[in-house]
Amino acid sequence: MTKTDPGNFFEDFSIGQVLEHATPRTVTEGDRALYQALYPTRFAVPSSAEFAASVGLSPAPVEELVAFHIAFGKTVPDVSLNAVANLGYAECRFHRPVVPGDTLRTSSEVIGLKQNSNGRTGVVYVRSTATNQRGEVVIDWARWVMVHKRDAAAPAPETVVPDLASAVAADELVLPEGLDFTGYDVGAAGEPHRFDDYEIGETIDHVDGVTLTDPEHMLATRLWQNTAKVHFSTDARPDGSRLVYGGHIISMARALSFNGLANAQLIAAINAGAHVAPAFAGDTVYAWSEVLDKAETPAPGVGALRLRLVATKGRDETTTLRGDDGKYRDGVLLDLDYWALVPR
Amino acid sequence: MTKTDPGNFFEDFSIGQVLEHATPRTVTEGDRALYQALYPTRFAVPSSAEFAASVGLSPAPVEELVAFHIAFGKTVPDVSLNAVANLGYAECRFHRPVVPGDTLRTSSEVIGLKQNSNGRTGVVYVRSTATNQRGEVVIDWARWVMVHKRDAAAPAPETVVPDLASAVAADELVLPEGLDFTGYDVGAAGEPHRFDDYEIGETIDHVDGVTLTDPEHMLATRLWQNTAKVHFSTDARPDGSRLVYGGHIISMARALSFNGLANAQLIAAINAGAHVAPAFAGDTVYAWSEVLDKAETPAPGVGALRLRLVATKGRDETTTLRGDDGKYRDGVLLDLDYWALVPR
């Protein structure tokens, strides 16, 4: 009998099943520093205890993506160790800031199952919830992945496809308690652009690029305790390359978006996300954004921008997502749809 | 007169000599985060302040190997700067947890000397002791290294070879004060296997592999303030490669062993260790373990497993240590014998 964990296969999942994921993890100031070393982030709230306090957040939270990657990483051994592909995210909401000292754990409920027609794989839909040491919800999100069957002959489950919102509605965004942008210091934050300066449909080329390296994405991925072997071993893929964790691209693009979106301080929700193409060491990642929607919020001085964040391999000054055929253009790595909180 | 430190040569050591090693070092939460980034570790005690508290340890200790590498690194400038080879470890005991804020310093006593027949090198045996800022012993261990003579003509010292135990006896293990596994949460820890589930002679292939890179082992080795130049400079070896610090392989293998030994939470002792072959960037490290012995302990709910942890270059699903000739098989990098504490 082996003692190692082979992960779950498609037929191991059932509707309503709840997976309590292992290894709770305490967030520290070390995570903040490593995040700063790994990504070119300069957002003022996570960078400065003083700035964070000036907008009602003290102690300063770590970036939402630090919490997301940790919470997400917990689900990998149970949900996606045998995944063929991460197909999508939806309905991801950040319920409260995470600060050093908080301990995160994650559980997931199976909310959908659909065997593929080839009989060898199926799609698993889970809703995952990360909580802190007080049992408060920190993040929740839906995700669907294509998973191998252990045995192609195993019977197909009844198909259940959950009804997931195409975007979190603006009035369902959760705002950090105490958040107040009325005294927001645009000079300290780095750019003058406020809520009213952004228009729906506007695109922003974030200009700067970062060339990926293997050691860096491996450091990042391990930091989140994400153990999927394709990221770490040259033995795991036929071509000997190490696949960059998709979350590394999300964080890189988000950090690059500072140049033009320095005041998109906080992520309130992720509406959808697609890892369009794999990324590898040597690729130079650029980003551009599109303003998809705008909304007011009840928090003082706080507006919400719905943004499309696109990461590309090589710079795309045209900020074009799809070709004439409707397919993603060559070079697109990531298409992420999220809500950010900005000063009005 | 040069002001730089040439390190000690064989004839600089004498029996009973005590070396007070330099640069005390304070452990921080930054060390914990970097350790998580450098190794795929998920053990629940060092990962989670909540989990650690639930087993009687608060604040959460850093991994024993963090403390070991720091304590060991202090000895390098005085003991092994001119070493030809690290020959072995013995009688290493972890006396108390190390937590962020603790400051470690190390001293070593020379307990053995044996000049080699070639007259150009000799073996130095030291017993090293790391203490914290309260003067409490944190770790002690014996180690022997082969060191160059400065002058081959220098007379050989009287040969003294210390009598070192082949393993720390189970009743000599030091258990962390307050450790109590009676409420141990196997779900949070990641695997169901407890003390009774492991049998002497059982081997476990830990499945996963990690490909080494130069930047990562250099970051790790510097973090422990280990300055041996073969790890850092392409000028130090004829082939221009940078030798990976042996402790990097120990930590990598220990972290990989989570998959099958997730409940081997704490290291209580290291009985023996051999760096069988050098490792370099590009090598993919795998690990397997063998259960060598089992013992009860006086701490509530706590058992001890004596484990052989073997790191290999390339996966060895056969978990075979030696060939028919009695020699280590090709690909074996590390053979480490240690005691781990597990829930009963």
Place this chain on the structure above:
Amino acid sequence: MTKTDPGNFFEDFSIGQVLEHATPRTVTEGDRALYQALYPTRFAVPSSAEFAASVGLSPAPVEELVAFHIAFGKTVPDVSLNAVANLGYAECRFHRPVVPGDTLRTSSEVIGLKQNSNGRTGVVYVRSTATNQRGEVVIDWARWVMVHKRDAAAPAPETVVPDLASAVAADELVLPEGLDFTGYDVGAAGEPHRFDDYEIGETIDHVDGVTLTDPEHMLATRLWQNTAKVHFSTDARPDGSRLVYGGHIISMARALSFNGLANAQLIAAINAGAHVAPAFAGDTVYAWSEVLDKAETPAPGVGALRLRLVATKGRDETTTLRGDDGKYRDGVLLDLDYWALVPR
């Protein structure tokens, strides 16, 4: 209208102009740990809370260069995003230690302007001041950079070249409040050499070398939120190489200088600095120092050494700065002139 920041060009600067740089940043224990991982530093004050307290500094400050790189990084987007070259530093003084929890911000005043005869570039002189969350000055320094003009036809400003001291006078050094080296423990610090053991004109070859890698210098440069694209993108230079941030070389050389200058615990001032040649991954960095001057200080047991710190590509045991032609020798990367505080 683009929302991204194109940086300032030569004609955007005017004498007396004050630039308040963005993104204040809180220093953490994570920064200390990353600095230890990135550079082979072993200076006892930043390494050990106990040692630091024993010389009157508690909590233990981070290395002066951590604070300097952070403070300097803030100026890049406003001062040197369009720089052709960093030409020099002067009059840099460290006014007080920086400890974890301190939040740094930087402002710069334009103190000089000189258009080059080619009409396409000009030299901008700024005096930058970093302050902490209490508004206390932490570091100030002068710096001059050659910056592109946006429009070669723009009129030249009146030439103003500030009068900058060739070195900070010894009696203008600021000593950390409470600093007291009378109980200084040379054994813990790692070397016996005190103030009186160093002679003006003496040179010290620091022996050890470190080979640079791209991931490491990128991690470092991002940690300081320095976003100059030549450090990060293989698209930024015609040859596809990533230029190593000059501060990375300063920190590497300073850390290497431990071997021979272990008691040069604190940097009190930087008198001048020249990045003589660019450095790239694969270069092996060595360092040597020359004692330029010595001075007493009013702090108990504290002397000051004025040191030239030279980083070279490849080891230069001859410690020779310039050739017969008066030019820097091939292989010199950095020529830094600073004051260090040492025990008497």
